[in-house]
Amino acid sequence: MTEFFLRSHDTMSDASPENEFLMLIVSSPSGAGKTTLCSRLRAEFPDLKFSVSYTTRPPRPTEVDGREYHFVDEDTFRTMISQDAFAEWACVHGRYYGTSRDAIASARQHGGGILFDIDYQGARQLKASYPEVVGVFILPPSLQELERRLRGRGTEDEATTLRRLANAKGEIGHYVFFDYVVVNDDIDQAYGRLRSIWYAEKSRRVRHATGCEKLLAESASAPDSPNDAQED
Numbered sequence: 001m002t003e004f005f006l007r008s009h010d011t012m013s014d015a016s017p018e019n020e021f022l023m024l025i026v027s028s029p030s031g032a033g034k035t036t037l038c039s040r041l042r043a044e045f046p047d048l049k050f051s052v053s054y055t056t057r058p059p060r061p062t063e064v065d066g067r068e069y070h071f072v073d074e075d076t077f078r079t080m081i082s083q084d085a086f087a088e089w090a091c092v093h094g095r096y097y098g099t100s101r102d103a104i105a106s107a108r109q110h111g112g113g114i115l116f117d118i119d120y121q122g123a124r125q126l127k128a129s130y131p132e133v134v135g136v137f138i139l140p141p142s143l144q145e146l147e148r149r150l151r152g153r154g155t156e157d158e159a160t161t162l163r164r165l166a167n168a169k170g171e172i173g174h175y176v177f178f179d180y181v182v183v184n185d186d187i188d189q190a191y192g193r194l195r196s197i198w199y200a201e202k203s204r205r206v207r208h209a210t211g212c213e214k215l216l217a218e219s220a221s222a223p224d225s226p227n228d229a230q231e232d
């Protein structure tokens with residue numbers, strides 16, 4: 001019965017450390033709360049490495065080069081495009097943003113997972129290259145609340161704020177690219193849902209095939225016990 005189960009579910013081919021690695025995208029319209037939610041997730045799960053993107057937008061006062069983003073000029077960004085350095089890149093709210101292939105490769109070496117805070121265009125590109133990637137779309141409870149949060153954050157000038165709010169409607173229309181939607185009304189409840197997604201995705205059979213195969217190998221080499229479990 002066990003053998004039948006294994007073959008019929010093709011578990012053997014799942015048994016690769018590669019499959020244990022989780023690629024998690026969190027996207028949202030600007031101001032919906034994805035940075036806040038991602039920070040909590042990163043603090044709770046240190047084996048989830050954050051993909052530090054490259055951007056041509058200027059740093060905000062609290063941002064540090066190499067921590068929130070690698071801040072580069074447009075020439076550098078274009079050179080990186082021509083060198084195929086990006087796994088995905090896009091123009092978002094009039095600035096360039098991109099995920100470097102190096103960020104993914106280095107996170108893979110550590111195992112665990114990688115967290116991408118990227119827009120729907122990037123999510124679409126990553127999904128095309130890595131079908132196993134998991135996408136979460138964060139929504140505000142209303143557009144009015146989105147505006148209140150964006151203005152309350154106080155990081156954008158008026159023109160940029162208006163541009164981001166105008167773009168929000170178009171962005172929300174791309175929810176269909178994502179596997180999960182989390183409405184960020186109450187922050188603790190929204191975080192609870194995001195955390196549940198992390199646990200559920202980390203618990204997928206495919207991510208445990210290596211461990212299961214090890215246990216099976218151990219039990220195959222162990223001496224038979226008189227009380228062997230019955231196979232039915």
Ligand code: ADP
Nearest residue numbers: 030031032033034035036149153184185186187
């Ligand atoms: P994003 O990264 O999606 O642009 P942020 O995480 O920067 O959004 O959040 C925008 C603002 O809204 C921040 O000032 C943040 O503290 C606030 N915020 C986030 N989630 C909530 C929430 N559930 N209720 C009220 N304010 C929130």
Ligand code: 5GP
Nearest residue numbers: 053089090092097098099117118119121122
């Ligand atoms: P912000 O300027 O507020 O940090 O980010 C603006 C938007 O750009 C957000 O939607 C954010 O998710 C997105 N973004 C950040 N980094 C990347 C990236 O590497 N690629 C893409 N496609 N979008 C990104």
